[in-house]
Amino acid sequence: MIRNYFKTAYRSLKKNKGFTAINVLGLSVGLATCLLIVFYVVDELSYDRYNTKADSIYRITETARLNGNEQVFAGSEKPLLYATKDLPEFEKQARFIPVNTLFLSAQKFRIKKGNNDIQEKNIVYTDSRIFDIFTLPAIGGKPALDEPHTAVITQSTAQKYFNTNDVVGKTLTINDTSFYKITAVIKDVPTQSHFNYDFFLSYSSIPESTRGGWGYGGVHNYVMLKPGANIKKLESEMQAIAYKHYPESMHTNGNYLTYTLTPLLDIHLHSIAQYELMEKGSIQYVYIFSVIAIFILLIACVNFMNLATARSSNRAREVGVRKVLGSARKYLILQFLTESVLVTLVSTVIAVLLAWLLMPFFNQLAVKHLAFTLSSMLWLIPSLLLIVVVIGFLAGSYPAFFLSAFQPIEVLKGKLSTGFRGSFLRSFLVVFQFSISIFLIIGTLVIYNQLKFIHNKNLGFNRDQVLIIKNTAVLGNQAKILKQEIKQMSGVLSATMSTYLPTGEDRNVTGLFPALPIDIKQDVLSDFWPVDEDYINTLGIKLIAGRNFSPRMASDSSGLIVNEAFVKRFGFKDPLNKTVYRFSFGLQAFHIVGVMKDFNFSSLRDQIKPVALVYNEDRGSVTARVSTANLSGLIAQIENKWKNFSPNQQFSYSFMDEDFDATYRAEQRIGTLFISFSTLAILIACLGLFGLAAYAAEQRTKEIGIRKVLGASVSTIVNMLSMDFIRLVFIAIIIASPLAWYAMNRWLQDFAYRTNIQWWVLAAAGCMAVLIAFATISFQSIRAALANPVTSLRNE
């Protein structure tokens, strides 16, 4: 019996090659897309799960409200772990001290390999306890970081520097003067981890380890809890302990400090804290992509159902004959389900191949390292089989039950074939499909617009043709000479020296006070950037009041140029010559000499924050505004100079516009992914429509023939055939537009600087849908309309 079904199914599918191709193609492309998304989502959800005790590990997250400003930090105070070590629920404790929190030691690392220095970023200070909490197995040595000047490195780092894994006992030379003995080599930190370090250095090596009290934050503290620990209670106990060490002003007058135990597995996707160790994922995008995956799968299934039902008139006679030959209804249902499961199975196999082929491209697009691995097969194969059965049944059920219910006598007389055309379910499914497609088109347009808006936004500085020479601090005093020489080069308009740039990662935030004596409640957090007199000019920042720094004015060393946000925060009516105070290395007074227009220096998701430029030397990098066609020549010239100063140091540079785009790489990435997925969804929907139109035309062959004999022109017939579908697309537009508008508006709310959804976006999406639908259908309609009526009528 089953063999007979397979045989009939196979031959019937083979006979209708076009139909089968559309079905299999639609379903396999849909499934392949879904598979890729599933891989992406699984990857996002699997962060930090490599830790064997992941469930009992927590990160201490700190929320601080000071002066009406609440902020959440991934780091917390350095003494916190010691102060809470006696809490009985803490089984283990450990910490990372990220290099950007160091205040006495270098934050940049050059590591010697032979005669050359290599800049390294993935470096962290910690102690041995970290290996008790995280599962970072050693492949050589025993991780020990309690002695000063000890290091643990990863396998690939060992290979990079020593070409062998056997490096225990060897020494790393950092920044020429520090020597670290390697105590162990560990396996590389898994990609799905909320930190990504190659070098783990002993914290006791640096002076910070013996300094600093409760005021020093930014340490990433982790605890492993004993089973059944009461988290809420622990959090308030930690708060009570901290309050004992802080002055009262920290927890009165609306100020407070709270600690949250963030589960390790929530860090990657759910954290709202600033200063995470790595770029965070977003549960929002995981949801969005999951929904898109479901959408695409639904569209593909709907195609399948629609085509199968549309084709039912062709199968109706077979059903009739089989019934007359004695087939019970359940056999027919089984037969059709077999057929659809078969198609699904084939599609799934193709989908897996497709996904496998597309994986490298997808990885590039999504910046992931996804792969079909043995462990992924463990969940993939059973779930794929489940999918085959579920989709096979889902897609096949309607035709199966619908067709098997035919009355054989009526079918054999050919009575039913006219009854299918206006099937309500089919219209509903087409509307459903197109609603999803239109939703995705609108989403794509809005995302594209927003990304373009960000790219073209006037940031308040000019990022074009700006060359940044990095790490000039290693040149010491010669950095300034380099800047002067660059400034003299032809093709260079101006040059400035400062670590702090609107597009950079380096930030320096300080508290400033408007009056004496200092009142902590009046503290305004402001970026505080040491720059030279060429800074404003080089970056194209506009001064709206006052003047630039001048080397001729001795008093400028305590002068500030501030932005509009700064003025607003302090509430100055006439900011020029106002004095503000800073309490760091003693009390310092600064007077405002100029006000500059606001410029963006963090993500456009955030509002512009106060910035004060201070006239001081900072050798972090040299930035040049250039105007030359021969950029590579200029860069070579600069590199030459660099080599004269310091032959062993790595020369590196970047362009400011590229750095800027990097800030939005995550958004760009999501945007590209979204656009690709929705294009696919639309394609699949069109494929289905194409098939449907073909069958509609086929079923109405006789009607078309009669109409032509009666004198209808080709265009009227094309119109008639297309209108049925276009009407459905219009209904879809009406349904999808408001939904998409609402959803995309919510997405835009995340940006402090955003476009509005213009009416033309909705109109364009609608027109696009109608055009796409029309183009798809008209191919079939025109073919049907051009057919010779004599043949179609004779065949009937």
Place this chain on the structure above:
Amino acid sequence: MLSLKNISKHYNVGGNKTFVLNKIDLDVDAGEFISIMGPSGSGKSTLLNIIGLLDEPSEGYHYFLGEAIHNLKEKQRSALYKSNIGFVFQAYHLIDELTVYENIETPLIYQDVKSSERKALVADILDRFQIVGKKDLFPAQLSGGQQQLVGIARALITKPKLLLADEPTGNLNSKQGEDIMELFRKLNKEDGVTIIQVTHSEKNAEFGSRIINLLDGKIDSSRNI
């Protein structure tokens, strides 16, 4: 073998009852070969479908092989049908995706006949109808007469007691039609299959043992040959 009492079939069209069959009484004995004749719309096919259990009468009593059909449940009716009735159509109605062999085999599959037994039965009937050479062809590769031959073979494979044929020669030329009628006569005479056929052709009707004329849903005349 078959007895219809007071069988009527009517449809409601715009509040009026339109009778397709009107109080038909008909008795058929085993071994008869009946031809039903009559103009278009006289109810020939409907009568045949009711006899073949493919359609139900609006009222009346229907006995077949001693069973009161009007009292049977769908399942029992279907079982009775499967093992006792074979149907032949004017348009052959072969399944296009199946070969000659598979078309003939299909009813056996629905009767859960074992594979080896099926093989023997189909081989037997192919041989008898002299279409062994065509067994692997698809319906589209056969002429109309050959297709109808397959259709009859398929109807007979389950060894039905009653063979129903709705204008079996309607789509065939006169030579082919005559061959089919000869076959019917042989089946009736030699194998004792009871046959009821609907036909427009006086000549084909003559092959039977009784001719029944229908007019406006009533039996107009019935004569033995």
